[in-house]
Amino acid sequence: MSKAHKATNQEQFLLRRKLAVEGLGENQWEGLIHDLSHHPCVDFAERESNGTLKVTYDGTHWSVDELLELIKAYGGRIKTGWWTRCKLAWYRFTDDNVRANAKHEPFCCSKIPPMKK
Template structure:
């Protein structure tokens, strides 16, 4: 796949897939949550599996992050599960998202110039 196969604002190299168990999702707020997350810039896809109470998302980590998505969930009365495994995954996801964002902002440079003569050394 290339970047043209994705939604605007999503680059293949920065695309991540996240699956988190949620609490507090009801039939009343489920559609609003999915719709609001789906309209965020950088979100490729989002779905909710009611049988496992799991949200499945794919997004560009340079444009979106879990903190923003969690704030959106809390605004609708839902939140990520308080279970240990969910908290471990959430911490790992945030770490990886931050690394992707930092690497995207890093401007690489090459230092292939000849070294300057050290003070006190003689030129021949």
């Protein structure tokens, strides 16, 4: 069964992120999930039993770097390693790509493309 999205989020720009988080106590996890769930750009947030954070957010208004800052504000950190660095690089790339696609104004292929000023 699919979850209903928040009315403010555009479904085509939603990005799913899965991050392994360390250093958070039970109360800190609850506060983090509560803040993420009530954030206007976040569509869905949950904690898995193995300490993994699953978040779905609107990529046009929020980024993985802002998510990392929020985790750091609660005293947590992302697990280090080669795979985590690769995932973060890919997440940043797709964040930028979604923002660029949201701003793009399509034009008809039978017309001359708009000229840059």
